[in-house]
Amino acid sequence: MNSIRAFAPATVANVACGFDIFGFAIEAPGDVVEIRRRDEPGVVIKEITGDEGRLPRNAEKNAVTVVMLHLLKHLGIKDFGAEVVLHKNMPLGSGMGSSAASAVAGVVAMNELLGNPLSRQELLPFAMEGEKIASGSAHADNVGPSLLGGFVVIRSYNPLDIFTIPVPDDLYCTLVHPDIEINTKDARFILRSEVSLKNTIAQMGNVAGLVAGLMKSDYELIGRSMVDVIIEPVRSILIPEFNVVKLAAIENGALGCSISGSGPSMFALSKGKANAESAGLAMQQKFADAGIESSMHVSAINKNGAAIL
Ligand SMILES: Nc1ncnc2c1ncn2[C@@H]1O[C@H](COP(=O)(O)OP(=O)(O)OP(=O)(O)O)[C@@H](O)[C@H]1O
Numbered sequence: 001m002n003s004i005r006a007f008a009p010a011t012v013a014n015v016a017c018g019f020d021i022f023g024f025a026i027e028a029p030g031d032v033v034e035i036r037r038r039d040e041p042g043v044v045i046k047e048i049t050g051d052e053g054r055l056p057r058n059a060e061k062n063a064v065t066v067v068m069l070h071l072l073k074h075l076g077i078k079d080f081g082a083e084v085v086l087h088k089n090m091p092l093g094s095g096m097g098s099s100a101a102s103a104v105a106g107v108v109a110m111n112e113l114l115g116n117p118l119s120r121q122e123l124l125p126f127a128m129e130g131e132k133i134a135s136g137s138a139h140a141d142n143v144g145p146s147l148l149g150g151f152v153v154i155r156s157y158n159p160l161d162i163f164t165i166p167v168p169d170d171l172y173c174t175l176v177h178p179d180i181e182i183n184t185k186d187a188r189f190i191l192r193s194e195v196s197l198k199n200t201i202a203q204m205g206n207v208a209g210l211v212a213g214l215m216k217s218d219y220e221l222i223g224r225s226m227v228d229v230i231i232e233p234v235r236s237i238l239i240p241e242f243n244v245v246k247l248a249a250i251e252n253g254a255l256g257c258s259i260s261g262s263g264p265s266m267f268a269l270s271k272g273k274a275n276a277e278s279a280g281l282a283m284q285q286k287f288a289d290a291g292i293e294s295s296m297h298v299s300a301i302n303k304n305g306a307a308i309l
């Protein structure tokens, strides 16, 4: 096998109360990576489409190839020759897990080209190295769901303990991406390092409630638990019209609404596709009223994650 194509989906990280510990995959959009073996040693980026020339072409700097280099080193494979084409189908700094999608598609494609020496779970630490190059921190709540699919919980980072939980079949996600950019690195820099006991207790309650609501298909409990008292109050100031858009989502069918990842995208969860679409249109209207263009994606939770095409 000399060439492989892999797809990795967009993801919603944090999911309101679960900063760095919750994430889920959606069906589209996502990045596509093509990798082809070559005789000459070294992994090189042959072409990147869809990034307006903004991403690094240096294989040591791009999330899509950094993960491949880490995987080859781990397997003790030297002088491996491959050329990589990356199709970016997601905006940068979007809050949709753009760098994670590249990292996951890249590591899945390379693993397949090598005959699948590692399982999906075993590929996770390598995908996290892609996040590290992109955002300065190896958080797993975008790469985890993009790689494994479904709704992912990261119980622990050291040692890494990550698993998926069931979600109700009729749960739909609305993702609205306003036409602005927020870099994850910046959105992490502004966070406080200390949290009050009162807020910790509230956040733990919501984390427990969201997990229970998802596993019991209790839509009301899911909605009540989508409250973030720690991160959202700090980061929402980076998103124009945040409060108005969030209220519009909930008044038009959503169970709950918050920031997707580090933003600026906002996401809502709804029971049924019709509610998800209605909430999304209301969210977009509020952005439009403020002169802000946006794009909308409505999707069930993608239970498969990355795929070989
Ligand atoms: N293949 C890649 N795709 C996207 N970003 C990359 C990639 N490789 C390196 N980067 C770097 O990561 C930065 C974007 O990462 P960042 O985490 O800020 O946003 P994102 O991954 O696009 O979206 P999200 O906020 O959902 O994580 C880019 O500015 C770029 O410098």
Ligand SMILES: N[C@@H](CCO)C(=O)O
Pocket: 013, 014, 019, 020, 021, 095, 097, 139, 141, 142, 184, 187, 188, 260, 261, 262, 263
């Ligand atoms: N948990 C990460 C996700 C980034 O997409 C953050 O919020 O910084």
